[in-house]
Every structure is written in structure tokens, then in C-alpha cells.
Amino acid sequence: MSSFRKALKSRQRNHHERSQPGFRKHLGLLEKKKDYKLRADDYHKKENTLAALRKKALDKNPDEFYYKMMSSKLQDGVHVSKKNEKVVVTDEQKKVMRTQDIKYVEMKRVAEAKKIERMKGELHLLDAESKQKNKHTFFVDSKVKVESFDLANHLDTAPELVDRVFNRPTLKTLETKSIQGTVEPRSMMKLAKQRNHQYKILTQRIDREKKLFVISQKIQTRKDLQDKNNKVKVKKETSKSAAIYKFDTKRKR
Numbered sequence: 001m002s003s004f005r006k007a008l009k010s011r012q013r014n015h016h017e018r019s020q021p022g023f024r025k026h027l028g029l030l031e032k033k034k035d036y037k038l039r040a041d042d043y044h045k046k047e048n049t050l051a052a053l054r055k056k057a058l059d060k061n062p063d064e065f066y067y068k069m070m071s072s073k074l075q076d077g078v079h080v081s082k083k084n085e086k087v088v089v090t091d092e093q094k095k096v097m098r099t100q101d102i103k104y105v106e107m108k109r110v111a112e113a114k115k116i117e118r119m120k121g122e123l124h125l126l127d128a129e130s131k132q133k134n135k136h137t138f139f140v141d142s143k144v145k146v147e148s149f150d151l152a153n154h155l156d157t158a159p160e161l162v163d164r165v166f167n168r169p170t171l172k173t174l175e176t177k178s179i180q181g182t183v184e185p186r187s188m189m190k191l192a193k194q195r196n197h198q199y200k201i202l203t204q205r206i207d208r209e210k211k212l213f214v215i216s217q218k219i220q221t222r223k224d225l226q227d228k229n230n231k232v233k234v235k236k237e238t239s240k241s242a243a244i245y246k247f248d249t250k251r252k253r
Contacts, residue, residue: 097219227247
């Protein structure tokens, strides 16, 4: 019986939906049933969404109020928050202020300050890119001397060392003493790269010390506000500084 069914199945022809006739090709592809099904489902989905929105609008209470109405406004059909863009307390500050005590924050700040002073002493505040930021003015007697002024001759050093802010020996020193340290260009570039890295670390530590100082100030301000003395706010709190209050003087007994 199974072989008879297979024989019948082999004789059956697969049904194919007809394609677009040649004289109607300018109208595009002929829509098949699966295309119509997708289009119909999308149409009904949008229709149901519009019906649900109409029902929601009809059932809305005109006297309804919620607190977010006070801090938002309607702009081009979209609700936008009316809060200021300035962040008073950052997420990092909130986290530290909730979990740590002022003594711990102050201890970390002092440790950072000591590391900063030690790094400044090691780097001697040298310019990382060997570019002079400060100006050094030389005075001469006449315009003729200005035109013939030679900076290397005036500083008594080699012309190759004029642009240096540090380690600029005189010609006499170069003649009498041997140059200590590396003089190869590759080694000099390596030392300059290491120096730039140290300056980058120093900058990060300075920023961290400033953030810890602001956090300790904000924690101390919140502790001071727990007193029952009358106070007036002088300056609002920002992300870079704590609020400033003026307290009434109270005589201690």
C-alpha cells in the first residue's frame, strides 16, 4: 500500500502561484498570499493600537495630577524634563558619601596630597614636552643689536640646547666635563615618553585629590546642617563645590 501511495505522490504536480503577466510587469511584482498576510497583519496591528489609544484618551481623567507634571513639559508632543542640566551631586560623590565616613575620605585625600608632593619633587616641575611656557625677555640698547642678537651666544650654550627648559649646560661646562646620562636619540625619546607618563599620572592624582576634597566638604556641610541653629544659604551646592551657609552666632555655655 505504501508503494502505491508513493507512486501516486510522484505523479502529482507541485502547485506554483502564477507570476505577473508580461504586459503587467510595469506594475511591479504580483502580490502572493504570504505578502498579503504580512500586510494584513501589520494593518490590523496598527488598527488595534489606534483603538487602544482612543479608549485610553476617552477614559482619561481631566483632573488627574501626578508630581512629575511639575518637573516636565510637553515639547513637540514629547514630555521633556524641566530640570536644570547642571549636576549638583555626581553619582560617584553620592556613592562615596553614602558608604564612607568623613575621616576615611580625609585620610585618602591627605594620602593623595602626599603622593602629589612626592611626585612634584621627583619631576622638579619640568615641562614634559620641553616647550617653554613662561616668557623670558632680553633687553638691548638699540635696534641694531636686536637684529644681530644671538640667543645661544647670550646664554653661552650650544644652539641645539637653546629650546630646552632644563638641563641646558654652558659651553664651558661642555668643554670641561663629560656629558652624563644617555645621549642617543632613541634613549632620549624613551625617557621623554616615561616623563610624559609620569606627568599624566600626576594630573590624575591632582584631579582625584580635588574630588575627595569636595566630597569631604559636602559630608561636613550635611553634618553641620543637623544643628538646630538658624542658618541662611549663601551659595548653592554644585558638582565642584559644597553649599555655603551662614549660621547665627550662638554663645556656648
